[in-house]
Amino acid sequence: MADLLEIRWHGRGGQGTVTAAKVLADACLSGGRHVQAFPEYGPERAGAPLRAYNRISSKELRMHCPVLRPKVVSVVDATLLDSINVGDGATGDAIFVVNTSRDPKEIRAKLSAGSGQKVYTVDATKIAMDCIGRALPNAPMLGAICKVTGLVSLDHLLDDVKKSFGKKFSQKIIDGNLEATRRGYEEVREI
Amino acid sequence: MAQVVAVTGNEAVANALRQVNPDVCAVYPITPQTEMMQRFANFVSNGNVKTELILVESEHSSMSACVGASAAGGRVVTATSSQGLALMYEILYIASGTRLPIIMPVVNRALSAPLNIHGDHSDAMGARDTGWIQLWSENAQEAYDNTIQAFRIAEHMDIRLPAMVCLDGFIISHSIERIEYLEDEEVKKFVGEFKPLNPLLDIGHPVSYGPLILTDYYMEYRKAQDEIASKVSGIVLKVAADFEKMSGRKYGLFETYRLDDAEIGLIILNSAAGTSKDVVDEFRDRGIKAGLLKPRLYRPFPFMETGEALKHLKAVCVLDRADAFGGSYGPVFLDIATSLYPYKEKPVLINKIYGLGGRDYLPEHAELVLSELAGIAKTGSVRSYKEYIGVRE
Numbered sequence: 001m002a003d004l005l006e007i008r009w010h011g012r013g014g015q016g017t018v019t020a021a022k023v024l025a026d027a028c029l030s031g032g033r034h035v036q037a038f039p040e041y042g043p044e045r046a047g048a049p050l051r052a053y054n055r056i057s058s059k060e061l062r063m064h065c066p067v068l069r070p071k072v073v074s075v076v077d078a079t080l081l082d083s084i085n086v087g088d089g090a091t092g093d094a095i096f097v098v099n100t101s102r103d104p105k106e107i108r109a110k111l112s113a114g115s116g117q118k119v120y121t122v123d124a125t126k127i128a129m130d131c132i133g134r135a136l137p138n139a140p141m142l143g144a145i146c147k148v149t150g151l152v153s154l155d156h157l158l159d160d161v162k163k164s165f166g167k168k169f170s171q172k173i174i175d176g177n178l179e180a181t182r183r184g185y186e187e188v189r190e191i
Numbered sequence: 192m193a194q195v196v197a198v199t200g201n202e203a204v205a206n207a208l209r210q211v212n213p214d215v216c217a218v219y220p221i222t223p224q225t226e227m228m229q230r231f232a233n234f235v236s237n238g239n240v241k242t243e244l245i246l247v248e249s250e251h252s253s254m255s256a257c258v259g260a261s262a263a264g265g266r267v268v269t270a271t272s273s274q275g276l277a278l279m280y281e282i283l284y285i286a287s288g289t290r291l292p293i294i295m296p297v298v299n300r301a302l303s304a305p306l307n308i309h310g311d312h313s314d315a316m317g318a319r320d321t322g323w324i325q326l327w328s329e330n331a332q333e334a335y336d337n338t339i340q341a342f343r344i345a346e347h348m349d350i351r352l353p354a355m356v357c358l359d360g361f362i363i364s365h366s367i368e369r370i371e372y373l374e375d376e377e378v379k380k381f382v383g384e385f386k387p388l389n390p391l392l393d394i395g396h397p398v399s400y401g402p403l404i405l406t407d408y409y410m411e412y413r414k415a416q417d418e419i420a421s422k423v424s425g426i427v428l429k430v431a432a433d434f435e436k437m438s439g440r441k442y443g444l445f446e447t448y449r450l451d452d453a454e455i456g457l458i459i460l461n462s463a464a465g466t467s468k469d470v471v472d473e474f475r476d477r478g479i480k481a482g483l484l485k486p487r488l489y490r491p492f493p494f495m496e497t498g499e500a501l502k503h504l505k506a507v508c509v510l511d512r513a514d515a516f517g518g519s520y521g522p523v524f525l526d527i528a529t530s531l532y533p534y535k536e537k538p539v540l541i542n543k544i545y546g547l548g549g550r551d552y553l554p555e556h557a558e559l560v561l562s563e564l565a566g567i568a569k570t571g572s573v574r575s576y577k578e579y580i581g582v583r584e
Contacts, residue, residue, distance in 0.1 A: 025367050026197045035197050038366035041309070061369075062465030064330070064362050065553050 005149065006067040007054040010086050011076035014046035016138030019164070020076070021052040023142060027152045027160040028054075034061045049080055056151060072149060075099060076124070076141050081110050092116045097144050097188065099124035099137045104191035120148050122188040124180075131180040132173065139177040140184025147185045154185050193371040193438075200331040200363035203370055204270075204296050204356070205230035207338040209240055210378035213294070214265035214385070217245045217256040221275040222308045223360040224298040228270055250275035254282035254293075261291035262400045264390025266342070268293070272360060273300035276314045280321070286353045287322030288416070289400060290388075292345035293353040295323075296338060299461070299512075300360040301548040309549020310360035312460060312512040316522045322416060324354035324423055325490040327460050329446075332370040334358040336440060337487075339373070342382040343430045349422050351388055357489075359462040361549060377437055420491040427488050444493040446485040447500055449475060453482025455564035456501065456538070458527050459510040460486055463545070463552040467510075470557035474565075481561050486523070498530035504538040505568035508560050512546045520577050539567050542577040556581050 007024075011017030018039045025037035036055040042048070053067040069089045078100040080086060087096070093116045098107050101123045108119045122144040124137035132139070139161065146157045161181050165174045198206070205227045208216070216235070218228045235244045245260075247253045253269050261267040271279065276297055286293050297315050301307040319325060326341055328334035337356045345354040358364060373381075389398045404412055424444050431442040448468050450456060457467050464485040474481040484500060486492075501507060509528075511521025518525065524542040531537045543560055546552045559580065567573055 022197075022367055029195060029197050029369060032195075034369045036366060036368050037197070038362075041361050041365065062330075062468050063554070064359075064366070064462040064465050065551050068553070 003059055004055065004057040005072065005151070006070050007056075007072040007074060007145070008067050008070035009052040009054075009074045009076060010080050010084060011050055011052070011138075012046075012080070013044060013048045013050055015076050016136050017050060017076045018052050020138040020142045021054050023160055023164045024054055024145065024151070025056075026164065027146075027157050028056045030152065030156065033058060036061050040066065049084060070094060072097070072145065074141055074145055076137055078102065078107070081107070087111055087113070090117065094118075095148055096120065097122065097141065097148055099141055101126060104189070108191050118148075119191045120144065120188050121191065122184055124184055127180050127183045127187065131183065132176040139180040140187075143181040143184030143186075144188035147188050154182065157181060157185075193373060195369060195371055197367050197369050198331065199226065199365055199367055200334050200358050201227040201298065201365065202230055203331040203335040204338050204358070205234070206372060207335045207378070208268055209234045210373070210375050211266070211268075211339065211342055211382050212240045212379070213242050213268045215243050215245065215257070215260035215267045217247050217253040217260070217267075217269045219247050219250050219253045219271070219275065221250070221272045223300055223310070223364045224270050224272040224275070224296070226364070227296060227298065250278040251282060254279040254286065257293045257295075258282060258286050258289065258291060261286070261293050262289065262390070263392045264387035266346075266385035267291075268295065270296040270298065272298045273302055273314045276318055277302065280318070283318055283321040283323060283353075285401070290351040290419075291353055292342075292351050294338070294341050294345060295353065295355050296334070297355045297357045298360045298364045299357055307548040308360070310362050310462075310512075311547045311549065312357075313547075315355060315357045316513040316515070318355070319490050319522065322352065322420075323490060324352050324488070325357060326354065327357045327487055327489050328363070329461055329464050329485065330370075331358075331363055331366075331368045332440070334363060335370060335372070336434065336438065336442065339378055339381060340430050340434050340442070343433075344423070344426055346385065347426045347430075348386070348388070350419060350426055352419065352423070357461065362462045371438075373438060381433070381437055423491045424488060424493045424496070442487065444488045444496055445500070446487060448483040448485070450482035450484055450500065452480060454480040454505045454568050455561060456482045456484060456504045456507045457510060457557065457560065458484050458486070458501075458507060458523060460489070460512065460523065463510065463512065466552060466554060467557045470554050470561060473558075474561050479561070479565055481564075492526050492530075494526065494530040497527065498532075498534060501527070501531060502534045502537055506541070506564040507538040508541045508543055508564055510543050510545050510560070514544050514547070524577075539571070539573060541567070541573060541575070544577070544579045545581055550581055552581065
């Protein structure tokens with residue numbers, strides 16, 4: 001892994017995007033890595049666009065400001081593609097992971113992704129509906145991000161999801177989220 | 192063995208307070224501090240600490256409750272931010288003047304009006320001359336470590352002064368970072384048993400708190416307070432040495448970063464210091480001798496040691512995350528200028544005001560300032576002595 005990996009999440013309030021960034025940070029702690037997870041705090045409203053960030057590094061993380069040049073861009077809500085330039089500042093070799101059921105070619109065109117940039121899609125909302133019965137795409141997105149970045153193994157991530165969700169939710173919800181995470185990991189596809 | 196966790200700054204400080212297990216904690220919520228006291232209240236409810244939690248109706252009451260509980264002979268904590276600290280103002284002086292070692296994390300936030308919940312240093316800067324000790328923290332680890340050390344410093348029998356531990360609102364309080372927790376037993380042993388001094392509840396030895404002292408002895412009392420302030424830095428260093436033995440983490444009165452052979456330097460508090468260090472490294476890679484000084488013990492201000500550490504530089508910029516309205520420069524600038532005042536040979540000083548109300552401080556801001564300093568070091572000519580940066584024109 002490179003010294004530093006910077007991730008930017010684009011979601012809407014209420015989709016669990018901030019939780020996903022937090023779980024990812026926790027999962028990446030292993031192996032002595034340094035981690036950060038932080039959202040952009042605005043007026044907190046369900047449905048409002050929000051950003052969250054991760055930094056994962058083998059070295060101490062001293063930078064305390066938003067991620068401006070992300071290597072990974074996670075788009076939890078594809079309707080944001082119409083209103084926000086999610087590719088802003090992304091590196092030339094950036095990886096985009098988009099939650100969508102739409103035609104992958106259409107997404108790639110919409111992002112105006114460069115030739116060095118990779119675009120992955122996963123139908124995280126459908127997976128969430130199947131597994132949890134609610135449109136909470138964060139767990140499958142988390143699985144997809146782990147697959148495309150190789151940050152942690154699927155087993156390790158599932159352990160962490162269990163730990164994070166176990167504090168608040170019933171066994172049924174935990175099991176649903178574990179299954180959703182696993183399916184996100186397995187179903188993410190490159191265009 | 193240290194436990195490595197990924198937690199928010201608020202969570203880290205709440206955990207430090209749990210490990211210390213104080214006698215009394217007065218609580219009133221205010222963003223961005225609320226999460227810290229909410230987590231601590233959980234510890235109380237779950238029986239993890241024996242602390243008596245007092246839910247009060249304002250911060251004025253919160254600090255008043257702390258004063259009463261501390262004078263009674265307890266180890267006492269509270270926490271606040273912004274307007275909450277401002278509302279405590281009257282009682283802050285009573286805590287320090289009465290020499291009560293109350294510990295208070297301050298999660299730095301901008302002051303109203305206009306209303307703003309984000310991080311800047313206006314709140315704690317307003318309280319900098321209240322006689323409290325102030326320790327400032329770059330990240331969650333430092334906030335945790337400073338909180339634990341604050342008990343030993345404030346409660347030292349030669350000092351007995353209240354102490355604030357400052358950390359940046361949201362940037363640190365609500366961001367998750369990797370930190371190392373000490374073992375509960377280690378912390379307990381490090382802070383030790385609380386030793387009350389002249390407690391009101393010791394009814395065998397009645398004492399009087401809050402006396403009237405008029406023209407006869409008020410001035411002597413204040414002189415004594417000034418003398419005590421001069422002892423604080425020595426105690427801070429002793430406590431830091433003990434803390435390093437336990438944790439392996441080194442603390443001083445301030446942190447110097449690549450400063451010894453530097454020609455240009457930044458002075459900057461808290462989280463923005465971390466961002467700046469990465470940029471200092473970039474300038475070093477380009478062969479420019481840049482460095483940084485980050486104050487930690489900001490009150491009482493160790494002006495002699497600070498001046499000594501800076502006097503060899505050619506050009507220095509003090510970055511303030513607060514302005515002193517009606518004054519000439521930002522608050523930290525005034526202290527740094529004072530620390531260099533006695534020297535004949537000293538750096539050119541400039542002042543930038545940044546990050547008010549949570550405005551992002553980005554690497555490009557540090558780059559611009561360091562480039563400007565490199566120019567000043569070369570030519571000696573200064574374009575502007577005080578300026579707002581990262582601001583819309």
